[in-house]
Amino acid sequence: MALSSSQQHHSFGSGQTVAVIGAGISGVCTAAHLIRQGLRVTVFERSSIAGGVWHYDEKVAEDPPYPNNTPSQGDYRVSQRGEFAYATPPPELHGDSNDYKDSQFSISRTAADLEVRFSPPGPCYAGLKNNVPTYLMASVLGGWPEGTEAFVSQKYLEEYIQSLAANTGVDAITRFRTRVDDIRKTPEGGKWEIRSVALEEGESGPRIVERHSQFDLVVVASGHYNMPRIPDIKGLKTWKTTYPERVTHSKQYRHPEKHKAQNVLIIGAGVSALDICRELDGVANKTYQSVRGGNFDLPASLLPEGVTRLPEVAEFVLRDNIHHRHIAGSAEPIPGFIVLKDGQVLDDIHHVITATGYITSYPFLPQLHSDHTPNAEATGDHLVAAEGDMAHNLHRDIFYINDPTLAFVGVPYYVATFSLFDFQAQAVARVFAGKARLPTTEEMRVEYEKRVGEKGLGRGFHSLHAVGHEVAYVQGLVDWVNEYAAEIGEPPMLPHSEEWKRGYDELKAKTTALFKTARGAGVVEKGAREVGGSSHE
Known part of the structure; x- marks a missing residue:
């Protein structure tokens, strides 16, 4: 069977090596489905545990710059090649560069500060709960424990992700406390070279060690909530x-x-x-x-x-x-x-x-950022433009059109995250295993431009908030994947269950009614002087 021109140029198949960046729900689901499809997977996670945005850490990230409007910068200073090859003990991870000097108000050299600087803690606070019910936020990799309530504290969501990672073998292939600082194609153009730095315990204390590795394929699953806006x-x-x-x-x-x-x-x-x-x-x-x-x-x-x-x-x-x-x-x-x-x-x-909110930022892909090019002027090469409010040039919000050996899971907003990201992960795994056919580059480009015309550029481009959009998006993935699965005799990818869709429709109906009532109430906003103190010159 003849493959599309896209697949002829990009070789996909079981046995290839895949790097997954991040061990939150999107990274864990992606890695697990890739393993199931016979690919050789390595996960890079800069913290010491799986869980992503749902992992609670009493420590907090250091201050970002004020203002913060440079998407390529990320929430940490990317190391330079060779900087940490033999660092024992590690040097400061934030120096006095012009980019950071205004935001670094105090720098100490404690181990705790080093940990924070190396892997900034996420935004999870003690009282955080899910705002989408758990029965709509499940991976096909494993259900919630019996008796789990619809809305639970972050502890249960974190434990669910960690149980998936343990039960599917993802923990065993994850390099924890390892941060990816650079991803780019080798000079020959055939593989992706990943430069990572790991925070390790040495004989004389913590040390940072730089490593280089090559992969056939890369999935970025680093989430939305890293770089504060x-x-x-x-x-x-x-x-x-x-x-x-x-x-x-x-x-x-x-x-x-x-x-x-x-x-x-x-x-x-x-x-x-x-x-x-x-x-x-x-x-x-x-x-x-x-x-x-x-x-x-x-x-x-x-x-x-x-x-x-x-x-x-x-x-x-x-x-x-x-x-x-x-x-x-x-x-x-x-x-x-x-x-x-x-x-x-x-x-x-x-x-x-x-x-x-947060800025869309992939600091380990600096060559795909343009901090001075507005969305409207972004070209087919750009992934993130100056506004930092969307990811450009992705087919179905997943595959980088110019080189679909680079994929992203977890880009859409306003969705039942665990469920939707699991569907994206299944699609990526099938494509990378050679069990689903991508359109040609030209076809992907036409489809992307059509969507830009319909939704416009900016944060709303990735929103699936409107009634029916999330279900339609998933059904589109399923129909596309299953077309090729039927040809090669592969078991089909299953869509949302009817029970899931009923629960989703009920949630949407309640949410729509709530917002309609709230916006129709015409609540009068009180003035500052009325409630808060005297005026000043």
Whole structure:
């Protein structure tokens, strides 16, 4: 049987070597399905355990730059070739480069700091729960323990991922505490060379060792929630520089008790912002939420009654005070005020949390980034453009069109993550095992451009939030994969079950009704002066 021109150029088949980047749910599912299809798999995971975004770590990531708007930079400083070949003990992972000097307020050389710098902890906070019921978030690799409730704490989600990794053999082929710093094609162009650095225990303490390895195929499953997006709001950088512990990103949030009796401003209107507002209600003295009024804002009526929604921030101002003092450990508010875009003024704020989301970033693929090219000018080579709000040039949000030996699992937003990523993983495994046929490069390009025309560029390009889109996406994967499976006598890939679709439809109906009611309620937003203090010049 003749293969497509795409497959003739890119050889796929069982027995080839595959690198999987990340051991969250998308990486674990991908690796497990690749193993089942007879491929030789190695997983790279920079932390010490599987679990990805659901792994709870009391430690928090260091501060990103303020503002943070350079997608190729990532949430860690990528090492240079040869830098850590024989590092014992390891040097600082963050130096005094221009890219980082504004964000590094204190650097110590403890082992804990080294661990954080090497593998920045994720955004999981102590009270985190799933907002999609567990019965819609399951992999075909293994079900939830009997009696698992629909909504559970992060502990159960983390344990579920770790059980999948253990039971499918993924743990055994994972290089933990190993960070990928560079992925690129060899000069001959046939294989992918991966340069990784591992944090190991040596005789005289921890050491960082650089290694090089080659693979036929690569799957990036590093997730969405790594590089915080910090907006360029006038005066925010000054507040952060002057009072660094009083301005943080939601990735660094862990417990509401830290903000007991404080006045807290949360910037953002997504799920993390809503969760933090709910946790602070009744703990903080006053909680404010500032929003831009964007398409993805959750409605104000979902907030607790004690939280006040405010317009977008225009400027952070510090008072002209000759004794700006370090107040991090005191009960005093920041000596300044915040001007909103409607002219209101907010003061007596103790802490600012920027729940402003994350930047799409794959720092180990710098050659596919262009930090100065806007989305509208991105070419067929680009993966991430200046806005950092989408992944370009992916066929079905999975295969890099110019070279589909590079694939991505976990790109879509607003989905039943575990389930959807498992379907993507099955498709990747079948293609890489030579059991599903990719279209030609030209056909993939035409399909991608058609989708751009329909959905536009930006974050919404990957959204499957609209009713029916997620089911249709999965059915499209299944139909495509099974067309070739039938030809070669391969067992078919199964779609969503009817039970799953009924549960999904019920959830969508409830969510749609909730949002319709919330947005139709016309909740009046209180003014800052009405609830929060005096005006200032």
